[in-house]
Amino acid sequence: MKKILLTFLLILSIFTLCFADEKVSTLDHIIKKGKMRVGMSTFVPWAMQTKSGDFIGFEIDVAKRLAKDMGVAVEFVPTKWSGIIPSLLTGNYDIIIGGMGITPERALKVNFSIPYDYSGMSIVANKNNTKAKSLEELNNPNTIIVARLGTTAAETAKKFFPKAKLKLFDDEPQAIQELLNGKASAFISSAPLPAFLALENPTKLYQPVKGTFTKEPIGFAVRKGDQEFLNFLNSWITVVSAEGWLEERKRYWFESKEWEKLLK
Amino acid sequence: MDYTFNWHEIPKYFVYYENGLKIGIILKGVIYTIKISIIILILSLFFGSLGGIVMSISKGFLKEFFLVAVNFFRNTPPIIVMFIFYFFLGNTLSKYLKLEMLYSSPFLSYLISMVIAPEQLLVPFISASIGLSLYEGSYISEIIRGGINGVSKDQIDAGISLGLSKFEVYIHIVIPQAFEKTIPALLGQFVSIIKNTAIASVVAIPELTFQSMEVLASSRMIIEIWVIIMTLYFLINISISKMIKRLEIKVKQKYS
DSSP states (O other): OHHHHHHHHHHHHHHHHTTOOOOOOHHHHHHHHTEEEEEEOOBTTTBEEOTTSOEESHHHHHHHHHHHHHTOEEEEEEOOGGGHHHHHHTTSOSEEOSOOBOOHHHHTTSEEOSOSEEEOEEEEEETTTOOOOSHHHHOSTTOEEEEETTSHHHHHHHHHOTTSEEEEESSHHHHHHHHHTTSOSEEEEETTHHHHHHHHOTTTEEOSSOSOSSOEEEOOEEOTTOHHHHHHHHHHHHHHHHHTHHHHHHIIIIIOOTTHHHHO | OOOOOOGGGSGGGTEEESSSEEEOHHHHHHHHHHHHHHHHHHHHHHHHHHHHHHHHHOOTHHHHHHHHHHHHHHTSOHHHHHHHIIIIIHHHHHHHSOHHHHTTSHHHHHHHHHHTOOHHHHHHHHHHHHHHHHHHHHHHHHHHHHHHHHSOHHHHHHHHHTTOOHHHIIIIIIHHHHHHHHHHHHHHHHHHHHHHGGGGGGGTOOSHHHHHHHHHHHHOOHHHHHHHHHHHHHHHHHHHHHHHHHHHHHHHHHHO
């Protein structure tokens, strides 16, 4: 028993030693390497992969433009959403550009830039399971709400529907399938996905509440304590939104469905 | 269940035509799965043989250390081992491994990208491989230990009485036989390795499971993709199992 404990302590101490960190400005690091590594996760239509494995989407456009303006190449590191912040902290990439909503809880772990986009939660429900016409009607113990693990959608579900049962999935398609199969009453996600779903399956799904019912600022996330990089990102966002470029991209990805042919 | 199948959408994820035949995203995943499985097989054979030999030959601290380590890995879920190695080892590796130097020359960069992984994936790839290799290696070490213990003590005595040292007896008599006898069991472990590489998807290694999940997230063809994943793993593993069966027969013939 003593030996097992000793070995265990040895292993633990090796691991903790690995966590001593020195601070280097990420901006300098990116310029020096000529490459910016971007953490992201598949999230229609923010970031998607085509059949050849190329990335497309709103966030991808933003990341590419940011890299171009810095004069460096861009490299995407697809990651599971539930592990996206830990991977940033361990240095697997320099920045998260993945439609990440700014929340006080996340801001304790990472630093956010000023918002470059606003998103909101939207809901879609199964006609067979509920007849609700408002959010309040969904807040009862018979409702099962599905959402993606670790997202602000999950947080919103807890806040708006404290009495309902919440089921979380690692990826969105599983959550959507659960709703389509009628095992869940409603699915919460950032707009415009729920609206798209309701349009695709008009016989089965409907939106109890049209449009978004929350407003969320979206920012870039970087490791804490890197003011220089944050300053640069904030200036960049100010310039690009003044140009109207962000608005234009947003319309392309969120209001038109022209991009769907890129996936075929 | 109410579901519209879109099987005709699937082939393009394997190969598609666009200025020449190109490899699709799922097939790329299969290649990664095979690559990481082979690397893990080699590494786990190394760790496993080391552990198995040390545990059956040596005494004292070294033996105790390996016993505890093997017990540790055998009683931990592989996904946990994977995360621990990814977050702790990965952090250290990215600090001390001089990635820019490794990838500075085009030839070396091409070679490493082909055999192991491109620059942005190297650290997760290595940490995931080492994590899984230690996990699989702990099982292999038990197989090897069984093989060594299975060689009859009379042979050791005979060797010593012929004037060989204990070291020579093990190197020339015991270990070769032990390995030969355990070959089928070892290769059987390869099937388990391939199955467990699916866990590497959680640390974003673009292997079969991860790539398929990416396709799933974009296309929402949930049942088709899961069926495809299952079929691919089954086909890979069944063909390996068949090969192992043949080898097993050969080994049996030799020892009967």
